[in-house]
Amino acid sequence: MKVLLWRAAILMAALAVWEAVAAPLNPILYIRPSSLPGALLRMWRVPELPPMSEHVWLTFKEIITAYLLAIAAGLWLGFVLGLRRSLGRVYEPLLAALYAIPSVVWYPSLMLFFGLGPASKIAFGFLLGFFPIVLAVLAGIRQVPAQLVTVAVSMGARPGTVFRKVMLPAMASTMVGGLRAGLALSVVGVLVGEILGARSGIGYVINYAYGLLMTQEYAALVLIIAAAVLAIDGAGALLEARVRRWAG
Amino acid sequence: MTGANSAPILLEEVSKRYETASGAVPAVERVSLAVQREEFVTLLGPSGCGKSTVLSMIGGLVHPDAGRIVIDGELITGPSPHKVALVFQDAGLFPWRTALDNVGFGLELQGVVAARRREIALGLLEPMGLRGFEAKYPRELSGGMRQRVAIARALALGTPILLMDEPFGALDEQTRLLMGEWLVGVRRSTRKTILFVTHSLQEAITLSDRIVVMTSRPGRVKEIVDVALPYPRDLNSPEVADLRAKLWDQVREESLRAMEGGA
Numbered sequence: 001m002k003v004l005l006w007r008a009a010i011l012m013a014a015l016a017v018w019e020a021v022a023a024p025l026n027p028i029l030y031i032r033p034s035s036l037p038g039a040l041l042r043m044w045r046v047p048e049l050p051p052m053s054e055h056v057w058l059t060f061k062e063i064i065t066a067y068l069l070a071i072a073a074g075l076w077l078g079f080v081l082g083l084r085r086s087l088g089r090v091y092e093p094l095l096a097a098l099y100a101i102p103s104v105v106w107y108p109s110l111m112l113f114f115g116l117g118p119a120s121k122i123a124f125g126f127l128l129g130f131f132p133i134v135l136a137v138l139a140g141i142r143q144v145p146a147q148l149v150t151v152a153v154s155m156g157a158r159p160g161t162v163f164r165k166v167m168l169p170a171m172a173s174t175m176v177g178g179l180r181a182g183l184a185l186s187v188v189g190v191l192v193g194e195i196l197g198a199r200s201g202i203g204y205v206i207n208y209a210y211g212l213l214m215t216q217e218y219a220a221l222v223l224i225i226a227a228a229v230l231a232i233d234g235a236g237a238l239l240e241a242r243v244r245r246w247a248g
Numbered sequence: 249m250t251g252a253n254s255a256p257i258l259l260e261e262v263s264k265r266y267e268t269a270s271g272a273v274p275a276v277e278r279v280s281l282a283v284q285r286e287e288f289v290t291l292l293g294p295s296g297c298g299k300s301t302v303l304s305m306i307g308g309l310v311h312p313d314a315g316r317i318v319i320d321g322e323l324i325t326g327p328s329p330h331k332v333a334l335v336f337q338d339a340g341l342f343p344w345r346t347a348l349d350n351v352g353f354g355l356e357l358q359g360v361v362a363a364r365r366r367e368i369a370l371g372l373l374e375p376m377g378l379r380g381f382e383a384k385y386p387r388e389l390s391g392g393m394r395q396r397v398a399i400a401r402a403l404a405l406g407t408p409i410l411l412m413d414e415p416f417g418a419l420d421e422q423t424r425l426l427m428g429e430w431l432v433g434v435r436r437s438t439r440k441t442i443l444f445v446t447h448s449l450q451e452a453i454t455l456s457d458r459i460v461v462m463t464s465r466p467g468r469v470k471e472i473v474d475v476a477l478p479y480p481r482d483l484n485s486p487e488v489a490d491l492r493a494k495l496w497d498q499v500r501e502e503s504l505r506a507m508e509g510g511a
Contacts, residue, residue: 145340165356
């Protein structure tokens with residue numbers, strides 16, 4: 001509780017300093033925190049755009065779709081490669097190499113394939129979210145202590161039971177870490193996709209505001225996204241801590 | 249009828265090789281052994297003499313290349329959790345399970361209901377000095393406690409046979425002595441047939457009815473020594489001193505061979 005109070009105090013102090021410094025300067029470049037709520041209200045009713053709630057909802061749907069696809073594909077490929085060692089040996093270096101390539105270079109081709117609409121954003125969010133999940137599953141499988149598997153087998157556990165009662169719990173914390181990283185990257189993927197080229201979504205509105213030098217509105221949107229991402233990641237961190245406590 | 253075939257553990261000319269990068273290495277060669285009901289037999293030998301491999305084969309975790317292993321009249325082809333329970337040097341407790349749930353693991357696999365699992369597990373933990381620790385996780389327990397939980401987990405299966413692979417090897421000397429005393433008591437109350445692996449002369453002498461001295465790689469039976477002394481054994485008695493000297497001669501030879509050959 002004390003920590004939270006301190007954090008709030010530091011945040012308030014930073015905002016106050018920011019306000020004081022920005023006040024006499026050019027309001028387009030130096031945005032005062034006190035101007036943000038008004039800017040957000042204006043943004044919510046820009047006459048040329050569909051209502052903000054539609055953009056937010058669209059982006060939310062894109063992120064969820066991209067993330068669910070990334071989870072499904074990531075878990076599937078991770079377990080297929082991880083449980084068959086020969087396959088894993090062949091493909092894991094390839095995956096790691098692909099992961100090392102800055103993913104944004106794939107985006108133009110995704111736009112060619114999937115068009116300007118939500119599909120290309122989902123594809124990009126999927127691509128970014130997918131890698132950390134696969135790699136976490138592979139790492140998790142390697143971390144399962146052989147001794148625990150031996151104990152279970154000696155007590156008559158069949159492969160399916162070993163998987164459920166030994167492997168999954170033993171790799172849980174690594175997997176949750178990967179799922180959390182995957183979510184953060186799926187969010188990045190969708191937003192970057194929208195900023196780089198779209199006709200709707202929060203990223204598009206950011207780009208729109210920025211293009212018209214509506215910097216206050218732009219800053220307000222960025223803050224909203226930051227708050228949303230922090231909230232999601234905070235929930236992820238809590239979940240991860242819980243799983244870690246449980247899985248030792 | 250008390251022929252050799254009625255022995256609960258029977259090994260006939262059992263051999264095992266391991267494939268390594270530099271070719272096949274014989275680990276165990278033509279080991280024959282019959283352990284009688286309620287007998288405590290120890291396999292004693294230097295590291296790498298294949299004694300753990302023998303235990304893994306009896307436990308059904310490793311398949312012999314030649315020879316047969318028969319438990320209670322049945323040929324072993326895989327784990328037989330209704331007859332044989334194993335304890336390893338590393339306690340190997342599941343870190344995400346409490347002591348109680350670790351002990352209940354094998355029963356869970358057999359479909360025993362939770363209430364009954366709890367009852368059996370508590371019944372094992374309490375006499376082991378683990379009353380009040382049943383809800384603790386392995387990381388909250390000391391090394392000796394963890395090993396006792398691991399032994400309780402094996403005992404929970406209720407098998408007539410217990411295989412123990414250097415179960416106290418990772419513990420400090422004092423704990424190890426106490427655990428040995430404790431195991432003598434467990435054995436008396438549970439009347440199990442126990443096959444124990446160690447490289448400690450002291451442990452072998454304190455615990456065993458018979459000691460099987462094994463040769464260094466490949467592991468063969470070098471000599472079988474009967475220990476006809478009452479429990480608890482006084483480690484300062486002249487009989488124990490004689491036995492220790494005799495065993496040390498045998499083990500020393502093999503340890504030297506292992507040092508020259510292996511390292």
